[in-house]
Amino acid sequence: MSDYSFAYLDEQTKRMIRRAILKGLAVPGYQVPFASREMPMPYGWGTGGVQVSAATLTPDDTLKVIDQGADDTTNAVSIRKFFEKTAGVDTTEKTAEASVIQTRHRIPEAELTEDQILVYQVPIPEPLRFLEPRESETRKMHALEEYGLMHVKLYEDISQHGAIATAYAYPVKVEGRYVMDPSPIPKFDNPKMEMAAIQLFGAGREQRIYALPPYTQVVSLDFEDYPFEASKADHPCDLCGAEDSYLDEVILDDAGSRMFVCSDTDYCRSRREAGHSGRLGEEAV
Amino acid sequence: MTPLLQVKNIKKLYGARIGCTDVTFDLYPGEVMGIVGESGSGKSTLLNSLAGHLAPDCGEVIFDTRANGPVDTVTMSEPERRMLARTDWAFVHQHARDGLRMSVSAGGNIGERLMAVGDRHYGSIRERAADWLGRVEISENRIDDRPSAFSGGMQQRLQIARNLVTGPRLVFMDEPTGGLDVSVQARLLDLLRGLVREMGLSAIIVTHDLAVVRLLADRLMVMKDGRVVETGLTDQVLDDPQHSYTQLLVSSVLQV
Numbered sequence: 001m002s003d004y005s006f007a008y009l010d011e012q013t014k015r016m017i018r019r020a021i022l023k024g025l026a027v028p029g030y031q032v033p034f035a036s037r038e039m040p041m042p043y044g045w046g047t048g049g050v051q052v053s054a055a056t057l058t059p060d061d062t063l064k065v066i067d068q069g070a071d072d073t074t075n076a077v078s079i080r081k082f083f084e085k086t087a088g089v090d091t092t093e094k095t096a097e098a099s100v101i102q103t104r105h106r107i108p109e110a111e112l113t114e115d116q117i118l119v120y121q122v123p124i125p126e127p128l129r130f131l132e133p134r135e136s137e138t139r140k141m142h143a144l145e146e147y148g149l150m151h152v153k154l155y156e157d158i159s160q161h162g163a164i165a166t167a168y169a170y171p172v173k174v175e176g177r178y179v180m181d182p183s184p185i186p187k188f189d190n191p192k193m194e195m196a197a198i199q200l201f202g203a204g205r206e207q208r209i210y211a212l213p214p215y216t217q218v219v220s221l222d223f224e225d226y227p228f229e230a231s232k233a234d235h236p237c238d239l240c241g242a243e244d245s246y247l248d249e250v251i252l253d254d255a256g257s258r259m260f261v262c263s264d265t266d267y268c269r270s271r272r273e274a275g276h277s278g279r280l281g282e283e284a285v
Numbered sequence: 286m287t288p289l290l291q292v293k294n295i296k297k298l299y300g301a302r303i304g305c306t307d308v309t310f311d312l313y314p315g316e317v318m319g320i321v322g323e324s325g326s327g328k329s330t331l332l333n334s335l336a337g338h339l340a341p342d343c344g345e346v347i348f349d350t351r352a353n354g355p356v357d358t359v360t361m362s363e364p365e366r367r368m369l370a371r372t373d374w375a376f377v378h379q380h381a382r383d384g385l386r387m388s389v390s391a392g393g394n395i396g397e398r399l400m401a402v403g404d405r406h407y408g409s410i411r412e413r414a415a416d417w418l419g420r421v422e423i424s425e426n427r428i429d430d431r432p433s434a435f436s437g438g439m440q441q442r443l444q445i446a447r448n449l450v451t452g453p454r455l456v457f458m459d460e461p462t463g464g465l466d467v468s469v470q471a472r473l474l475d476l477l478r479g480l481v482r483e484m485g486l487s488a489i490i491v492t493h494d495l496a497v498v499r500l501l502a503d504r505l506m507v508m509k510d511g512r513v514v515e516t517g518l519t520d521q522v523l524d525d526p527q528h529s530y531t532q533l534l535v536s537s538v539l540q541v
């Protein structure tokens with residue numbers, strides 16, 4: 001423990017990251033450059049989120065880490081262990097008990113509170129990248145609010161697929177100003193971004209941090225005649241019976257039988273513990 | 286009548302070398318100005334200085350804006366100039382790939398300017414894109430194809446549709462027929478002439494091809510070594526050139 005600074009990063013680096021976070025909170029949705037540090041894990045493993053968490057955690061915090069909604073994936077386990085070791089903080093799998101939640105690709109189903117911070121791992125922070133590769137130009141487009149190109153992307157979606165096929169990383173406009181990439185969460189989660197908790201986004205390889213203060217307005221882009229829909233698989237959870245949660249499809253055997261289960265493992269478990277049950281609830285538990 | 290564009294003493298230097306200098310003219314609504322000269326004459330430098338792609342070293346480019354009347358676009362803020370560039374101005378590049386998004390469908394290319402100014406109805410954007418494909422003689426069933434699948438002439442017609450869809454009041458064209466086969470050029474010229482007349486477009490066309498200005502331009506400026514050496518009504522200049530350089534240009538000597 002004494003070999004490391006608290007949460008691995010030295011104090012100066014954490015201060016630098018906190019300044020970027022504060023700037024991000026002051027200008028919601030704006031991508032703040034920061035000097036990303038080498039972390040003892042490869043890019044793509046959430047180094048941006050880990051650095052933001054490291055600068056955010058205090059010794060009294062309780063940390064939860066999820067990957068695709070689950071606490072038990074390799075990625076989530078290794079990040080949780082990393083902070084157990086370097087910061088000595090308590091960890092939990094229960095959403096309600098966590099004060100800091102680092103996530104990859106999901107927002108928890110349980111409503112978050114003003115006492116919580118949600119930290120996202122972001123691979124590509126620039127929503128305009130796909131149509132305009134020049135960084136000098138995308139920066140200018142943000143500065144001048146030239147966002148027509150975002151709708152060109154949605155137009156292309158509809159013309160090719162008959163509907164807006166973008167299902168993940170669905171672009172949003174923040175407080176009527178900055179267009180932002182919400183990281184690859186399913187668009188089902190987009191409406192949840194107007195929440196009580198602080199949301200912080202860290203992109204390690206791209207060296208960007210952005211943020212949403214509590215209760216920030218977050219609007220998913222769409223067309224009048226193709227309005228945004230927060231869609232999910234049209235099933236209840238086969239384990240807990242929830243009809244309001246985002247579901248993963250799981251193949252059960254070679255014969256192709258399958259089931260739908262909550263991607264938020266904590267949500268599913270707490271519902272079952274409270275006595276709820278789905279189609280396969282009894283046998284699968 | 287207020288000129289749509291007043292160009293006053295434009296000068297652009299590249300270090301000590303003159304790109305263009307002492308250029309002054311007025312362009313009235315509905316008028317097409319041709320600028321001819323050999324390569325290196327400064328005509329492209331002038332066009333890019335007028336269109337805001339290059340910052341001139343001195344001079345004014347005063348545009349009669351819808352909202353505030355005549356405003357010097359050289360000194361206006363960059364956001365205002367970029368707004369102008371995607372609403373009341375249009376720029377047709379010589380190479381279509383410089384003016385198109387090659388990875389976006391034809392419909393998306395045409396629709397971009399509409400979406401840039403706030404159109405948020407997919408159906409109406411698509412309808413106008415289809416209409417404009419028709420107006421530039423591209424089959425409507427190509428609307429979802431990417432321009433990379435188009436011939437050179439089609440790409441150039443698509444670029445024109447993409448530029449004209451928002452009804453700009455001033456169109457800059459840089460060698461719009463350059464690099465195309467002669468037969469393709471003729472078709473494009475006919476199309477451009479039809480659109481200019483039908484929409485009452487004001488335009489500034491830079492070309493080395495006298496046939497282009499003969500067909501499209503009301504007035505003509507001849508440039509040599511960065512300066513305007515002769516100016517006048519197109520037919521007058523071409524049929525009775527006064528300056529010795531213009532006489533050379535009009536005679537077959539300099540014509541490629």
Ligand SMILES: [Zn+2]
Pocket residue numbers: 237238239240241242245261262267268269271
């Ligand atoms: Zn469940």
